[in-house]
Amino acid sequence: MAATLPVFMNEYKEVLEKELKKLIIGLQAPEVLKQAMDYSLQAGGKRIRPMLIFATLASFRKDPKIGLEAAAALEMIHTYSLIHDDLPSMDDDDLRRGQPTNHKVFGEAAAILAGDALLTYAFQVVAQSVCYSNEQKVTLIEWLAAAAGPEGMVAGQMADIEGETKELMLAELEYIHKNKTGRLLAYSVMAGALLAGAGENQLKHFQEYAFHIGLAFQIRDDILDIEGSEEKIGKRVGSDTVNHKSTYPSLLTMKGAKARLNEHADFAREALRQTNTESTLLFELVDLIVTRDQ
Amino acid sequence: MAATLPVFMNEYKEVLEKELKKLIIGLQAPEVLKQAMDYSLQAGGKRIRPMLIFATLASFRKDPKIGLEAAAALEMIHTYSLIHDDLPSMDDDDLRRGQPTNHKVFGEAAAILAGDALLTYAFQVVAQSVCYSNEQKVTLIEWLAAAAGPEGMVAGQMADIEGETKELMLAELEYIHKNKTGRLLAYSVMAGALLAGAGENQLKHFQEYAFHIGLAFQIRDDILDIEGSEEKIGKRVGSDTVNHKSTYPSLLTMKGAKARLNEHADFAREALRQTNTESTLLFELVDLIVTRDQ
Numbered sequence: 001m002a003a004t005l006p007v008f009m010n011e012y013k014e015v016l017e018k019e020l021k022k023l024i025i026g027l028q029a030p031e032v033l034k035q036a037m038d039y040s041l042q043a044g045g046k047r048i049r050p051m052l053i054f055a056t057l058a059s060f061r062k063d064p065k066i067g068l069e070a071a072a073a074l075e076m077i078h079t080y081s082l083i084h085d086d087l088p089s090m091d092d093d094d095l096r097r098g099q100p101t102n103h104k105v106f107g108e109a110a111a112i113l114a115g116d117a118l119l120t121y122a123f124q125v126v127a128q129s130v131c132y133s134n135e136q137k138v139t140l141i142e143w144l145a146a147a148a149g150p151e152g153m154v155a156g157q158m159a160d161i162e163g164e165t166k167e168l169m170l171a172e173l174e175y176i177h178k179n180k181t182g183r184l185l186a187y188s189v190m191a192g193a194l195l196a197g198a199g200e201n202q203l204k205h206f207q208e209y210a211f212h213i214g215l216a217f218q219i220r221d222d223i224l225d226i227e228g229s230e231e232k233i234g235k236r237v238g239s240d241t242v243n244h245k246s247t248y249p250s251l252l253t254m255k256g257a258k259a260r261l262n263e264h265a266d267f268a269r270e271a272l273r274q275t276n277t278e279s280t281l282l283f284e285l286v287d288l289i290v291t292r293d294q
Numbered sequence: 295m296a297a298t299l300p301v302f303m304n305e306y307k308e309v310l311e312k313e314l315k316k317l318i319i320g321l322q323a324p325e326v327l328k329q330a331m332d333y334s335l336q337a338g339g340k341r342i343r344p345m346l347i348f349a350t351l352a353s354f355r356k357d358p359k360i361g362l363e364a365a366a367a368l369e370m371i372h373t374y375s376l377i378h379d380d381l382p383s384m385d386d387d388d389l390r391r392g393q394p395t396n397h398k399v400f401g402e403a404a405a406i407l408a409g410d411a412l413l414t415y416a417f418q419v420v421a422q423s424v425c426y427s428n429e430q431k432v433t434l435i436e437w438l439a440a441a442a443g444p445e446g447m448v449a450g451q452m453a454d455i456e457g458e459t460k461e462l463m464l465a466e467l468e469y470i471h472k473n474k475t476g477r478l479l480a481y482s483v484m485a486g487a488l489l490a491g492a493g494e495n496q497l498k499h500f501q502e503y504a505f506h507i508g509l510a511f512q513i514r515d516d517i518l519d520i521e522g523s524e525e526k527i528g529k530r531v532g533s534d535t536v537n538h539k540s541t542y543p544s545l546l547t548m549k550g551a552k553a554r555l556n557e558h559a560d561f562a563r564e565a566l567r568q569t570n571t572e573s574t575l576l577f578e579l580v581d582l583i584v585t586r587d588q
Contacts, residue, residue: 027445029445029448029449029452030452033444084407089401089403089406108383110455112383112384113448113452113455116374116409117443117448119410119414120442120443120444121443124435127432127436127439128436134429134432137432137435138428145414145415145417145421146418149410149415149418150321150328150331151321151322151323154323154327154407154411154414155323155327158326161403161404161407162324
């Protein structure tokens with residue numbers, strides 16, 4: 001339980017990636033579909049969302065592996081959203097984490113289908129689990145769909161596309177990020193807390209924590225698009241400025257954005273204290289989100 | 295209970311379409327996303343899949359409305375698949391049921407997102423239902439995801455795209471149709487039977503029935519592409535021939551395809567007899583599928 005975050009993340013990243021591999025290999029599906037799903041699932045990243053599930057379980061002294069299937073499903077949903085976001089008619093990105101995007105490798109039709117397949121399979125994985133009770137499954141699925149669907153991530157993505165061509169108010173920018181990134185990050189924490197058996201009041205504080213790290217995550221993203229290293233991020237920087245996209249630094253100045261970032265980090269830490277759990281890893285995750293350079 | 299199929303279908307089509315409307319209007323989502331979802335959901339059709347749920351419930355003398363939320367979710371999944379299938383990088387269709395396709399009206403990005411939103415929301419609708427037990431919800435979600443995802447409809451769509459440029463063997467053609475169309479039709483019947491409380495043995499015979507009407511449905515589709523009326527179908531006919539697409543008539547001759555259609559209809563009727571239910575409507579649905587002209 002006393003593992004520090006880097007050790008913990010290395011261990012569970014491997015566990016998660018093995019599980020994802022296993023879940024795809026076992027599918028009775030056309031080979032090219034499996035390859036396209038696997039390609040993006042294995043394209044790496046820090047797996048922040050699964051880590052939030054695992055670390056939340058650890059903060060209750062529960063075995064993080066209880067969250068494995070929920071984490072795999074969540075990572076499938078996150079991955080589908082990246083595949084569809086990168087499509088020519090959406091953000092039209094050729095690179096993701098330094099690798100060619102899914103449609104560049106498999107073509108646009110296969111990329112759309114791989115995204116659809118991952119999204120659908122995510123719910124199947126939770127429903128088929130032998131680890132969770134029916135009540136837990138139904139709550140996980142309801143929360144996950146609400147966080148990812150038309151009242152969550154897809155709403156944010158739609159608002160983002162609509163907002164691309166105009167200067168946004170801060171409230172509009174926050175709506176986009178709360179939904180596009182925040183809801184799924186929040187779900188991660190809530191899923192971990194649910195599986196750990198958290199009480200009503202604890203769930204409320206975890207939700208507060210998740211809300212603030214979600215916004216902190218996005219502000220850091222905007223800052224990295226200006227100050228980050230292309231090599232580390234694995235994609236072009238400066239694209240927001242070139243595209244005249246509203247960001248936290250463009251609306252608040254860089255100094256203001258950094259102050260806002262630290263405010264959200266402080267609120268997240270405060271919420272965490274209120275949960276009365278041993279949340280060393282979740283505190284370290286706040287620091288990671290605030291200081292990450294990729 | 296003694297309603298004949300046309301009366302029954304008219305009544306429940308209206309009930310379903312009201313429910314779909316209600317489920318979209320209540321969403322906290324960007325207006326354009328709701329419009330894009332609603333546009334395709336309300337684009338009509340005979341609602342064969344929901345009718346299979348309702349009619350299966352009726353064959354157990356149960357209130358068909360028990361199946362309403364399951365039917366709405368199912369129609370959302372069917373609708374998402376049509377929106378994505380019509381995209382320029384997929385089938386590139388401008389018309390569906392005589393109306394401009396979703397991406398023609400809302401643009402490609404919004405169409406992809408409307409599809410993603412419908413797919414995700416379908417699972418939310420089942421999970422949130424106040425009519426089903428947790429056990430029923432989990433089974434419905436597991437079956438629906440399996441039927442729609444990488445081991446079902448998406449697999450069939452992928453194989454269809456891969457097969458477009460080559461002459462297929464009959465077994466390959468059947469693989470495509472079993473998955474692309476058959477799995478979701480089969481789910482419809484199984485969902486109705488599950489909610490009606492069917493026994494293990496009855497479920498087996500309903501599955502058999504669903505399998506055969508699924509193939510019959512597709513063979514009729516291939517026949518209509520040659521013999522059908524553009525006006526009634528709402529899209530160009532003859533496109534399979536122009537695209538050198540393998541179809542039942544191209545592999546079996548038109549006479550052979552019609553014989554095969556009748557064989558599947560007979561097998562479906564036989565399976566239905568074995569269920570020991572009052573399945574008048576389901577018998578009529580076989581006739582409808584075999585003789586439909588749109």
